[in-house]
Amino acid sequence: MFLTQLLLRNAFRHPLRSLLTLLGLVVAIAAFGLLRTVNEAWYAGVQASSATRLVARNATSLTFVLPISYAQRIRGVDGVSSVSWANWFGGIYQTERNFFPQFGVDPASYLKLYPEYVMSEDEKLAFIKDRQGAVVGRKLANQYGWKLGDTVPIRGTIYPGTWNFTIRGIWEGRDAKTDENQMLFHWQLLNESVKKRFPKRGDSVGVFIVGIDDPSQAATVAGRVDAMFKNSLAESLTETESAFQLSFVSMSEAILVAIEAVSYIVVLIILAVMANTMTMTARERLAEYATLKALGFGPGFVARLLLGESLLIAALGGAMGIAVSFPIAAAFGSVVGSVLPVFEISATTIALQIGASMAVGFIAAAWPAWQMGRIDIVNGLRHVA
Structure with a gap:
């Protein structure tokens, strides 16, 4: 004392x-x-990666695409449980400062592969049914004051024009590491627009998300996927989701x-x-x-x-x-x-x-x-x- x-x-x-x-x-x-x-x-992003997901992209560069027809062939690979895909959109909301990630996805298969995006079944169903629909993370919705039913205009930079999306769902992250700062919308809507303007660029995706049964077989399954498209016009590079995220961090x-x-x-x-x-x-x-x-x-x-x-x-x-x-x-x-x-x-x-x-x-x-x-x-x- x-x-x-x-x-x-x-x-x-x-x-x-x-x-x-x-x-x-x-x-x-x-x-x-x-x-x-x-x-x-x-x-x-690396820490939040799932051991049961692989990411397949064009082997040349991420700026090159892969044909959507690859999805069916990847599904047939031994060890693959499910397949989805995504396209980077790169639009802007209102001003240049209001930038956040937007992806065109296949709603049903994509949400199945990302159980950490927690939202009600009604919201998921509404998103799947509405081709103009979109879902966003809670942090993004709070930042801009969005609520269910709001129409959000996004000005395209890669894909020109103003795209209007209706908020059909808002997901909560399963834990603190889950990204709540993204917007997901229908890839098919994007694809139809691309095919009208640039027919040769249609029916293609940026990445395939590959669900696997056994995380210990990730390297083997990735090798099988890449071997299937070897010597094709669009060879693939498949890696674990964490390795894919690390490729951005390494830059x-x-x-x-x-x-x-x-x-x-x-x-x-x-x-x-x-x-x-x-x-x-x-x-x-x-x-x-x-x-x-x-x-x-x-x-x-x-x-x-x-x-x-x-x-x-x-x-x-x-x-x-x-x-x-x-x-x-x-x-x-x-x-x-x-x-x-x-x-x-x-x-x-x-x-x-x-x-x-x-x-x-x-x-x-x-x-x-x-x-x-x-x-x-x-x-x-x-x-x-």
Whole structure:
């Protein structure tokens, strides 16, 4: 109890210095958490991938298409349980800033392969029956204030014109990692328009989504699919859904490494600031620590006093930094929702924030505490004069 009271008094003996140190800790820990969350958000699609889904695309590039006729042949591959397909649409809602993913899909087979998109059976049926219908994620609907029955105009960029879709369903993610920032509509509607304008580009899809029975046979099944279309005009490249998502992440790998490096540099900077603060504190109290040793307090008590003060400040700064991380992340997530649809601070990030703040508090005071524990009583008391 005595030690606790002494720590509290000493920690705020110089209010301005303590407050500035706390402010630095809050900013550093919050920035560390935000940068870590950005990194994790890039990998959210990979983490949310299903082991029972494969993705088949054109082997040349994702910008090239595959014939829809491949679907029937893929269904016959041993180990395949179901097949669906999707086309990237790339439209814009109202202004250039209102961008979010839109896909033309085969409603019945696609939703069957994505059980993490949770919505009522009535909504699913309404979507399947309405060729102008669309379903959207809850986050997207909340962002634009959409509700069931609303008509949403999307201006096409790849496919020209204004496309009007009626909201027939709003899905909730099964867990926090499920993307709720997409719109799905009927591929057949898109295909009919393409065939009218560009007959040779019709009856083609961007990717096939392949459901498999046994995740351990993913590589084998993928090989069977690709072997079937080898030496054709449109060869396929089939991979697990996680590998498909990683191919996008790898394009930004250098940026992600840089962001992670910056997150640790921020912690190192505040460590240097904290170490300077604790060194100044130790020098100012040299005579006090010598007096404590003269009164019979051992070197361990003196060292604990300085370490405890540093850890107390670090704990307070870390706690406040973690607390402000949540509203900052929420505000940041609302701005970058179309790019990083799953933007939440994870338990791992919180644990790292706690560890970083405690490490800063301990390391910053370790050397001054060791020095004060070994201080010579006579030299320390002479410092009074």
